[in-house]
Amino acid sequence: MKNIILLVFVLLLILACKKDDKSIEIAVSKFAKIEQLKWLKGNWENVTELEQSFEHWTQENDSTLLGHSFTLIGTDTVFAEKVTLKQNGDDVYFTVIAYQQNNDQPVTFKMRDSKKGIFTFENPEHDFPTRITYSNPTQDSIHAWIEGSVNGQKRKVDFLFKRSD
Structure with a gap:
């Protein structure tokens, strides 16, 4: 027994x-989709003779990454934004508050693609940009770009960062 x-x-x-x-x-x-973006965590910079741009990413929890970026020309901050990357169910959202733009209100972009380390977020209702893309071409670099139309003309702006921590 x-x-x-x-x-x-x-x-x-x-x-x-x-x-x-x-x-x-x-x-x-x-949270497998947000896991693919955790390479963003840390400090990033792009320093040229004309301007200095910085991004800092942290992990808030299993589903959320937080980012803050700003650009200086001399000692003047000419651009600053706060970003939340959040997985909700099967979707990932890129929500940005760009200070002194959109009345400091958040604008959300939904992840559409994630092919070969390239992550694209779209919001066709937003004026500019309508698409934000992040990629990690080499281990310690970010190539990001924004796309959309301005006055009927297609426009793309590239951002290149290297890890600084």
Whole structure:
């Protein structure tokens, strides 16, 4: 009788462990899309003779990355924005607040593509840009660009950063 009870206990223990493994597996895969963007975490810069641009990314939780970027010309801040990259279900959203633009209100772009390390977010309702793309061409670099139309003319602006931390 003791052997049967011991056998049942061991079987229950094995089943419980397998259940925990699956729940861990589900938790990891639940945010697989945002996992692909975690290479952004850290400090990035693009310094030229004319201007200095900086980006800083942190991880808030399993589903969210937070970014802050700004550009200086001399000692004047000419651009600054706060970004939230968040996975909600199967979708990833890039929400940006660009200070002194859009009445400091957030604008959200939805991830459309993520091919070969290139991540594209779109919002066709926004004036400019309608598309924001981030890529990681080499381990310690970011190539980002924004696209859209200005006065009926297609426009693309590139941003190149290198890791600074």
